[in-house]
Amino acid sequence: MSLRTAILQLYVYSGTEGAQTASDLKYTIEKEIIDGDTKILFEIGELVRDYIDITFNDDYVCNTKWVTAITTLYDENNEIFTYSNPVTNHYVALNGYGYFEDEINPQLSTDALVSSTYMYIPESTTSKIGVWAEGVGKVTIDGSDTEITDNGNSNQKIQYVTIPANSSTIQVYDTHDSSILKTINITNVCEPKYTPYKITFVNKYGAYENIWFFKKSTESLSVTDEKFKRNTINNSTVTYNTYEGQQERYNVNGLTSISLNTGYLKMKV
Amino acid sequence: MSTKINARSPFYLSYTEPTVPTPTFSCGIAGATSALSGESNKFDVDQAGVITEPLLTHGEIESISSSDSGFANDKYATVSTPTTRTITLKIRIPDGFSNTSDVFFNCDVTAIQPVFSSGTSCTANTTLNGSIPTQTITRGGSTASVTLSSYFTAGSSAITGYTVSNYHTDFVTTSLSGSGASQTLTLNSSDICDTKVIYVTATDALANSCPAVQPITVTINGCGAATCSDNSFSGGSINQAGTTITKPYASFGTVGNISLTDGGAPITTVSANTGSTSQDVTLWFTLTVPDGYSNSGSSINCSFALSQAGTGLDAGTCDLANLSGQSISTRGVIDAGVANHDAFYTGTPIAVGTTLPNVTDRYEEVNEYTPRTPKIKVTVGSGFSNEGAILECLVNLEQPPISPSCFAAGASTEFYISQGFSNPFDVTTVCQNTYSVNKPVKRSNTIANMKDLATNNGLVCEGDSPFSGGGLWYVAASLSFLKAGKRGSANQLIRINDNGMCIDYLWFSCQTLTTGS
Numbered sequence: 001m002s003l004r005t006a007i008l009q010l011y012v013y014s015g016t017e018g019a020q021t022a023s024d025l026k027y028t029i030e031k032e033i034i035d036g037d038t039k040i041l042f043e044i045g046e047l048v049r050d051y052i053d054i055t056f057n058d059d060y061v062c063n064t065k066w067v068t069a070i071t072t073l074y075d076e077n078n079e080i081f082t083y084s085n086p087v088t089n090h091y092v093a094l095n096g097y098g099y100f101e102d103e104i105n106p107q108l109s110t111d112a113l114v115s116s117t118y119m120y121i122p123e124s125t126t127s128k129i130g131v132w133a134e135g136v137g138k139v140t141i142d143g144s145d146t147e148i149t150d151n152g153n154s155n156q157k158i159q160y161v162t163i164p165a166n167s168s169t170i171q172v173y174d175t176h177d178s179s180i181l182k183t184i185n186i187t188n189v190c191e192p193k194y195t196p197y198k199i200t201f202v203n204k205y206g207a208y209e210n211i212w213f214f215k216k217s218t219e220s221l222s223v224t225d226e227k228f229k230r231n232t233i234n235n236s237t238v239t240y241n242t243y244e245g246q247q248e249r250y251n252v253n254g255l256t257s258i259s260l261n262t263g264y265l266k267m268k269v
Numbered sequence: 270m271s272t273k274i275n276a277r278s279p280f281y282l283s284y285t286e287p288t289v290p291t292p293t294f295s296c297g298i299a300g301a302t303s304a305l306s307g308e309s310n311k312f313d314v315d316q317a318g319v320i321t322e323p324l325l326t327h328g329e330i331e332s333i334s335s336s337d338s339g340f341a342n343d344k345y346a347t348v349s350t351p352t353t354r355t356i357t358l359k360i361r362i363p364d365g366f367s368n369t370s371d372v373f374f375n376c377d378v379t380a381i382q383p384v385f386s387s388g389t390s391c392t393a394n395t396t397l398n399g400s401i402p403t404q405t406i407t408r409g410g411s412t413a414s415v416t417l418s419s420y421f422t423a424g425s426s427a428i429t430g431y432t433v434s435n436y437h438t439d440f441v442t443t444s445l446s447g448s449g450a451s452q453t454l455t456l457n458s459s460d461i462c463d464t465k466v467i468y469v470t471a472t473d474a475l476a477n478s479c480p481a482v483q484p485i486t487v488t489i490n491g492c493g494a495a496t497c498s499d500n501s502f503s504g505g506s507i508n509q510a511g512t513t514i515t516k517p518y519a520s521f522g523t524v525g526n527i528s529l530t531d532g533g534a535p536i537t538t539v540s541a542n543t544g545s546t547s548q549d550v551t552l553w554f555t556l557t558v559p560d561g562y563s564n565s566g567s568s569i570n571c572s573f574a575l576s577q578a579g580t581g582l583d584a585g586t587c588d589l590a591n592l593s594g595q596s597i598s599t600r601g602v603i604d605a606g607v608a609n610h611d612a613f614y615t616g617t618p619i620a621v622g623t624t625l626p627n628v629t630d631r632y633e634e635v636n637e638y639t640p641r642t643p644k645i646k647v648t649v650g651s652g653f654s655n656e657g658a659i660l661e662c663l664v665n666l667e668q669p670p671i672s673p674s675c676f677a678a679g680a681s682t683e684f685y686i687s688q689g690f691s692n693p694f695d696v697t698t699v700c701q702n703t704y705s706v707n708k709p710v711k712r713s714n715t716i717a718n719m720k721d722l723a724t725n726n727g728l729v730c731e732g733d734s735p736f737s738g739g740g741l742w743y744v745a746a747s748l749s750f751l752k753a754g755k756r757g758s759a760n761q762l763i764r765i766n767d768n769g770m771c772i773d774y775l776w777f778s779c780q781t782l783t784t785g786s
Contacts, residue, residue: 003286009627017271018617018630019602042282049276067274071284072627084287088629090271090617097277105280107273134270134614151692151740152605152615157271206275 001075005032006040011068012051016152017090020068026051044069048093056200060128060160060208067091092157094206110135111181112172113158113207116269119170120212120262122196123188127163129170130207137177141167158207189214189263197260213260220259225252270614270648294366296376300326301358304380312378314354316385317480318345319434319468323378328360331373333436342466342484343436347385355379372504372518391479394424395471401483406441406458407491408561415454417469420483423450426473434468441465441487456485461520462492462499462561488560495521495562497571507550507577511539516554517573525555531570542577549574585613585649587662594692594740594764596726596772597641597668601625601632604740604766605645606664607693612650619644619661632668639668667726669770675730681711684719685749686729686763689741694762700779703756706746710736712771719745719761723774729765738765742775755779 008031013024027047033040048067055061072086098106113130121127131139133150139161140146146161163170163186170184189196191214203209230248232240274280292298301323302311313321320343322330335356339346345354358376362369387393398420404413417431428450433443442457454469464486471481492499505517514537516524526535531553542548551574558565590613594606603618620643623632632641644661675681687706690699711730716722722729729736742762744753753759757779764773777784 001286003284006284008282016604018605039283039285041284043279044282045274045276045278045280048274048280052276069282070627070629071282073284073287075286081287083289086627086629087284087287088617089282091274091280092271093274093276095277096273096275098275102278105272106275106278108275110270110273147695147698149691149693149695204275 001077001079001081003033003038003040003073003081004076004078005030005074006042007072007074008042008044009070009072010044010047011070012048012065012093013068014065014154016154017066018068020066024068042069049095052093052095054095054202056208058200060130062155062158062160064092064094064154064157064206066154067093092154094158095202096206097204099204108205111174112136112170112184113205114184114203114209115205117182117184118266118269119163119184119186120189120214120265120269121163121167121186121210122212122214123190124165125196126165127210128160128208129163129184130158130160130205130209131172132205133157133159135175136172136181137175138173140171140173142169160208191215191263197258199260211262214263215261217261218259219256221254221256223252223254225249271616291365291367294328294360294362294368294371294374296374298326298366299328299358299360299374299376300324301360301376301378303378312356312358312380314345314380314382315480316347316383316391317470317482318347318382318385319470319480319482320344320356320436321434322436323358325360328363328374330436331359331361333358344434344466344468344482344484345382348382349384349386351384352382353379354382385479387479391477392475394426394473394475394478395428395481396422396424397481397483398422401469401485403486403488404456405488405490406456408458408460408462408489409491411458411491413456413487415456415469415485417452417454417471417483418450420469421450421471421481424473424478426475426478428471428473430472432470432472434470437465437467441467441489443467454485456487458489460492462489462495462559462565464488464560490561490563492562494564495558495569497569499562500556500571502554502571502573505573505575507539507542507575509542509578509580511541511577514539514552514575517575519554519556519571521556521559523557525557525568528553528555528570531572539577542579544579546579547576548579550577551575584655585653585658585660587647587660589613589653590615590647590649590660590662592645592647592662592664594773595643595645595664595666596766596770597632597643597666598766598770599634599669599768601634601668603631603643603645603666604772606772608647612653614648614650616646616648616659619646621663634670635668636670638670641666641668669726669728669768675728675733675735676711676713680714681730682714682716683709683711685746685751686710687744687753687759689739689743690762692740692742692764694742694775694777694784696777696779696782696784699753699777700755700782703752703754704744706744706751706753706757706759707749709749719763720774722771723763726770726772729763729769729771735769736765737767738769740764740766740772742773 011020591609746759
């Protein structure tokens with residue numbers, strides 16, 4: 001019997017793997033196999049992204065979600081396959097992305113969730129680094145260990161380790177606490193002239209990452225408005241005041257922007 | 270390691286036609302049933318010690334053996350008291366099973382051989398008249414005939430026929446011609462030269478006549494001098510270190526010495542395989558030529574290649590994963606717990622036996638404590654030959670009813686717990702500080718101590734409600750003024766799930782920074 005139809009039920013939820021309830025069912029998608037193909041494909045990236053909430057208030061909350069795909073397979077007679085069916089798979093969803101070179105369904109880093117091996121942080125300032133809890137056993141910052149344990153809940157799959165002020169080296173270890181997976185060197189920047197700005201963004205690994213802009217910043221204000229020419233004639237006296245202008249502004253909007261500069265950085269950053 | 274969906278990039282799920290799973294051959298699949306099981310086609314032993322082989326649903330019986338006293342030539346001696354008999358069926362595994370490459374599978378079947386006491390346990394009737402001489406037949410379809418009536422003497426009830434017990438149908442086939450007592454047994458030889466014993470039992474019209482059984486020794490010869498081409502090997506293996514050589518099965522029978530060369534000195538070990546993958550190692554095995562060959566009884570050396578495992582590591586197993594902390598909530602959700610071996614990760618549970626439609630990983634709610642045997646998918650990590658494999662490990666759990674109720678007045682024992690600590694318990698971090706153990710909770714009067722509380726998945730209540738433990742660890746003590754941690758003496762830990770069920774127990778020591786169960 002050959003495969004004809006697949007009905008995918010997609011659950012997106014928080015909590016522990018496999019603990020989905022009926023209310024977590026977000027999509028039910030039915031698809032038939034295309035003639036000549038041997039597989040039925042579903043692309044679910046955008047569907048899942050709808051349910052990843054990115055809200056940041058300097059609190060570095062993990063926003064990953066579990067995704068459970070339960071797919072029931074039907075043969076050419078529209079009968080359910082009685083073996084190896086339905087197919088259930090669990091995934092962890094995060095707001096990351098891969099480049100074309102990362103190939104299909106990119107998994108990316110499973111340890112430190114930053115690309116660079118260098119960090120620039122202002123002197124006497126703490127920062128954060130995100131790590132993937134399933135792949136990391138501990139993070140050592142200048143000899144001080146922070147153990148990483150994964151309890152299976154989606155709300156801690158990305159764990160943010162505080163980088164103490166004026167640290168110099170971050171070492172990320174595997175789950176056996178024996179092999180160093182990544183070493184990050186920190187440069188503590190003394191900036192006497194300008195006010196450093198911290199920008200926190202969601203990086204390609206789906207984690208919050210800080211980048212500091214140490215040099216000159218320029219704020220600008222752009223204002224847009226519309227004008228109309230009004231009638232200033234007093235109807236009863238059939239006169240108008242010469243001190244009242246005819247041009248009136250409305251729909252006035254101001255947009256503030258800021259241009260930041262990092263200063264000189266290593267190419268690898 | 271969980272598979273990630275990086276949601277800003279496309280993520281594809283693909284489904285293909287499911288493959289029929291290959292079962293593992295087992296005694297259950299073989300359908301080898303004992304007389305004591307009460308099912309049909311069962312193994313049995315009659316008063317005379319004649320064995321009835323079970324009729325298998327899969328596989329063929331290659332041979333039978335027994336370590337019971339009185340067993341010889343595929344038959345038991347008679348007994349004066351009812352005796353439990355166990356034979357081992359050596360079953361050739363047919364194609365289509367995951368363990369077909371093992372060639373054979375042994376299954377034990379059991380029956381009770383009744384007492385033989387002529388005139389008491391049975392009615393004496395047909396008796397033996399002398400013995401049937403050895404039948405020697407040339408290999409390859411030759412025949413020999415035996416006039417059975419010459420070897421049996423009828424009693425008051427006439428002989429109505431004969432039953433042949435032949436446990437070696439690949440060796441010799443039998444047929445009966447004639448009718449009643451006047452039947453001729455014809456033996457037809459195969460190409461196998463050897464000597465085996467078959468049995469003929471005379472039957473009569475009485476309900477419980479004493480069995481009259483004649484053994485017939487059959488020798489097939491004419492094979493000339495046996496060579497290695499007359500023997501076939503199967504099975505056998507060598508471990509990676511080369512220290513254990515499992516001999517192959519030889520159609521000639523018992524395999525004797527092993528050597529590296531034809532006629533070389535006997536060996537028990539070979540060099541280790543330093544490669545990562547398995548390799549074939551050709552060894553020479555000493556075989557004794559069976560009866561029927563012109564050189565029967567002599568030894569010949571035949572070569573055969575055995576597979577030696579590579580440095581690829583041992584396979585990860587459920588036992589090595591050392592699972593703990595599994596539980597089922599009142600809603601039927603299975604907590605997969607943890608694998609206490611660093612190289613294993615627990616994953617999806619499989620709710621074996623769930624009645625929920627289109628759901629495979631949780632159970633329906635129940636109104637009383639219900640035993641469950643879910644499977645936990647465990648991913649094998651690095652350091653094992655099957656790294657990346659997903660094992661399905663069976664666990665025995667109990668699902669609580671949907672509304673666990675706390676204890677009636679006077680039916681509980683109060684104790685105290687600390688703040689919760691995350692799982693797995695980090696003794697090094699916890700022992701850096703001191704904690705109070707003063708939160709009052711209750712357990713059933715019937716549970717004596719904290720360890721029993723975990724063993725029995727006992728309920729922990731706070732007031733009148735189950736304590737929602739969140740799967741965290743709590744230091745537990747009988748007294749409210751104890752401390753835990755760096756300057757504390759309380760050292761018992763219990764883990765409590767969201768439904769108040771105690772699912773695990775540990776002790777810890779801040780002096781040695783160790784934990785244990």
